[in-house]
Amino acid sequence: MAAFLRSKCPSVGRTLMGSLGNSLFGAANSSVEAVARPSHCDAISQQIRTFIQMRTNLKVVDNSGAKRVMCIQSLRGKKGARLGDTIIGSVKEAQPRGKVKKGDVVYGVVVRAAMKKGRSDGSEVQFDDNAIVLVNNKGELIGTRVFGPVPHELRKKKHLKILALAEHIV
Amino acid sequence: MRLEKCWFCSSTIYPGHGIQFVRNDAKIFRFCRSKCHKNFKMKRNPRKVKWTKAYRQLHGKDMTKDTTFEFERKRNRPERYDRNLTEQTLKAIPLITKIRHDRLEKHISNRQKPGKRKEMEKDSKELDQDIGMLPKKLISNELAAEKTKVKVKVVQQQTEDNAMEE
Numbered sequence: 001m002a003a004f005l006r007s008k009c010p011s012v013g014r015t016l017m018g019s020l021g022n023s024l025f026g027a028a029n030s031s032v033e034a035v036a037r038p039s040h041c042d043a044i045s046q047q048i049r050t051f052i053q054m055r056t057n058l059k060v061v062d063n064s065g066a067k068r069v070m071c072i073q074s075l076r077g078k079k080g081a082r083l084g085d086t087i088i089g090s091v092k093e094a095q096p097r098g099k100v101k102k103g104d105v106v107y108g109v110v111v112r113a114a115m116k117k118g119r120s121d122g123s124e125v126q127f128d129d130n131a132i133v134l135v136n137n138k139g140e141l142i143g144t145r146v147f148g149p150v151p152h153e154l155r156k157k158k159h160l161k162i163l164a165l166a167e168h169i170v
Numbered sequence: 171m172r173l174e175k176c177w178f179c180s181s182t183i184y185p186g187h188g189i190q191f192v193r194n195d196a197k198i199f200r201f202c203r204s205k206c207h208k209n210f211k212m213k214r215n216p217r218k219v220k221w222t223k224a225y226r227q228l229h230g231k232d233m234t235k236d237t238t239f240e241f242e243r244k245r246n247r248p249e250r251y252d253r254n255l256t257e258q259t260l261k262a263i264p265l266i267t268k269i270r271h272d273r274l275e276k277h278i279s280n281r282q283k284p285g286k287r288k289e290m291e292k293d294s295k296e297l298d299q300d301i302g303m304l305p306k307k308l309i310s311n312e313l314a315a316e317k318t319k320v321k322v323k324v325v326q327q328q329t330e331d332n333a334m335e336e
Contacts, residue, residue, distance in 0.1 A: 112192075121171070122186030128194050149196040168196035 049115040051080025052087060052130055061111065062143030064134040065098010066091045069108060083113040083125075084153040086139075087132065099142055100134065106142070108132035109159055111150050125151060125170065133162055141165075178206035178216045180223035233277040238270040 052058065056071040069089035074081035081087045091104045100106060112127035119125060127149070134142040141161050150166035163169060174183045177199045189207055191199045201207040209219065216224040226232040241262075249255070301309065 112194075116189060123188065123190055125190045125192060127192050148194050149192050151192075170190075170192050170196070170198065 049113075049126070051077065051082060051115060052085075052110060052113065053080035056080075056130065057092070058087075058089065058108070058110070059129055059131045060108070060134060061131045061147045062133045062141065063098075063145045064100055064141075064143035066094045066100045066104075066106070066134060068093040069106065069132060069134075072105070075107075081110055082115060083110055083117040083127075083151060084157045084159070085110050086135065089132070107135045107137055109135050109154070109157075109162065111146070111154065111162065112148065117151070117153065119153075127151075174200045176200060176202035176206050178202075178210055178219075178222060180216075231278070231281070233274055236270065236273060238266055238273065241266055 051074070052071055053074060054072055058069050058071060060066040060069055068091075070092050071081070071087045071089045073088040074085065075087060076082075076085045086107055086109050089106055089108050091100050091102050091106060094100060094102045094104075109132060110130070111133050112129060112131035114127060114130055116124040116126045131148065133146055136142060139159075144165070146162055146165040147167065149168040149170045150162060151170050152163070154160075154163050171185055175181070176183055176188065178201060181202050183200055183202045188200060188202045189204075191201070191207070191210070193199065199210065201210065209216075216222045217228050219225055223232065227234045
């Protein structure tokens, strides 16, 4: 139904569509939009990725002890955080012996985002998942290692320590 | 600036086009347009998708071994700037592209030649054997046309002889 409406009125804004299809989707800022006819593709492969906002679950990719963090506030942007931004999160899952434990409120820097980020040469990058690295409120890393690829957008944001510890810079 | 190749269809990606997808094992997939990107997300194998270069080269539709491909090999070592070298390279690039294109066309037409000959043989065989399938009216018209053709030729020769005599 939502797809049919969308095809009929292309100029209507996304938030309006979201509110119209509220009963179907259940969230105002939906990050999953099904295609009119998914055919044999999963709904997952047709997802339109959006910002990192409140209640977004992120993977923690350092050895600070936390495993999953839920975003409670994005420190930049009205719509949410993107690649390279800092967020405040609540630790939802942690390793038993680590520097942080479950329920802690922590700061984190987004190092991988499933949403496309435009680069100055015109290209766009997107990663496979949403991942953060825990940081204290001054910006210093809590952990001592960073796993997985990391974008060089962090250099502009002055997160040079993360770049130094990274396995692979994209 | 570097011209990349699309992971799915192997076409060149010019600056400002396409999307790079970085997997968690740090492998980068570059796509020239959303068509290739969506096919990748559907987990399609480019070697099985008919319009990609990978399929065409695998199934012998496009040429695979050629010296012109050697010019495009990825070189990670930067060259010291030499104005003459740069000028010559820029002049050579369209020439190489043209040669590669011509060789590719020749490869394709060579590939299609035996098929054309087979078709002609089939057609001539059909004319010999199955001429009776055509309606009688059409056949008789054809034979009449042939006969008249022959007649006209003879008349022309006679007038020519007369002219020669006089």
